[in-house]
Amino acid sequence: MRYRKYPFIAGFLVIPVVLYVVFVIWPYLQTFGYSLTDWSGQSQEMHFVGLENYTKLFGDHVFLQALQHNVLLLVFLPVITILLALFFAFMLNVGGRGGTTGVRGVRGSAFYKVVFFFPQVLSVAILVVLFQAVYRSDGSGLLNGILIKLHLQDPSAPVEWLNSPNLVMWCLLGVQIWAGVGFYLVLFSAAMQSVPKDIYEAALLDGAGRLQTFFKVTLPLLWDSVQTAWVYLAIAAMDFFVLASVLTPGSSFGGGPDYHGEVMATYLMRNFLTFGKSGYACAMGVVILFLTLILSAIALRVSRRDRIEY
């Protein structure tokens, strides 16, 4: 080597690595440290309290209720989103008129993809302001407006979407599904198109129909993508911070009505910024972090199959 390699490597890496460690890695590590203290956040004074924050956490009924809500989201969000996305991807790619060349996608599939994907590029902040208007609890809200128009709802007593303890979590789930389906549709669609044509031709020659081809050929080949989607959606289900904190009623970071719209992240932020219990908030962060890690590991392990090379 005419030019020395190591000064070059060090020169290229030093700035990004320092930035990354200072602003990303170190704060994550600090979260662990602070979770063992009674730090208030205002002063630098803190005492080591061992695992007290963690034991308190599991007796905190608000936290347990929030955890329950996250588990609810964890069950429904991935299942509904993946099924809808697969259904639409199937429609787009296999729903077209058939010919001797095999099954084709519907006409205008590119257009559908552009429309369905659009919510994904919007800021979640725009989504929440948008859905505040959609879920408004009188005739001027879009959903109530539609229900009244269809005579499904009495105009004098519209649905109190976000103020109803039984509906609030489902409203949040609805927003996330509305925004997310397009992304997974594009993901599955891309995976479907990367399956070589000759596999379909072989299935066709063997006399397989559309549905059979989908369930016996396409779906097994898509398994990798479904698995990734599952992990992503599980992580998203543990979050829901912005949706819950803005859409649900409550003085700071939402959570209402009466903790029925609470998720772990909103409770964490309220403890940190409003109650001044930073150590406690960090303990919550660590618990969420481990739950997320365990979930991803389980999702990857349970759904593991032999990879099919093509």
Added chain:
Amino acid sequence: MATPIKQPTPVPVFKGQPTTIGSRKTDRERFADGGTTLNVFSHGFLILWGVMILLPLAWIVLGSFKNNTEIGASAWSWPSHWSFDAFSRAWEKGIGEFFVNTVIVLVFSVPLTMLLGSMTAYVLARYEFPGNRIIFYLFVGGAMFPVYLALVPLFFMVSNLGMLNTYQGLILVYIAYSLPFTVFFMHSFFRTLPTAVHEAAMIDGCSHSRAFFQVMLPMAKPGLISVGIFNVLGQWNQYILPMTLMQQQSSSDPDRSMLAQGLVNLAQQQGYSGDYPALFAGMTIAMLPVLVVYLSFQRQVQAGLTAGTLK
């Protein structure tokens, strides 16, 4: 077919004569069957979902032309006269400033993210050195966790550096949090580039850094475009980071809110004092640049946003 044929002869097709082998239908018949029904069926569902996506968005845009009583009366009211009043009101009430603030931050943060990210990715992808794998997994692993888990210490980190509510602070934080995906994406991209060009440049006496800037970086342009759009959208839409780091420190401190954050604040604090048309107009203003970027680059956007999940 053993005879030497210069031009490919078409395989003889018996037109109009379906081959009747037993009772099995021809391919054409088999797929023409359920084809039409399924086609109508799929178009029905696809259009339904499309309407569900577009209706709320169109309703918001329409709302910015209504007035307050029309919005309050019914979801189905139609604007009585079309004017852009609400847009100018929204712009003056802060949306304009937030828009400019966001542009200022992004002008610095996106190019710097791209530069630092591709430098890191290049070195990690193309050079063997001890610690290479560790640094790579450090970057990739950081992308897995939700941002709010690091918020508490991050807030104090930025506070200790005296950079709360400053552009430079937010720029640095944006870069740091955009690095994992940028490095991950560009890493796989640099791996796919041929090594021969790089070797030729080295033999011609090119230095390592010159080979990167003048040979490898131009070759990586398609990847840079995808990941660049991803970063523009991601940083433009960022909400949690500015919400935590860009709060006014004192009453004399200027409001340097980012667009998404400012919009939510206005909606929450009733900063519009019930001026819903202006709020809707503000959302339309915030959506427009994203829509323009998305529609002009939709292929790259879809590729860039889903690439992280594909192997």
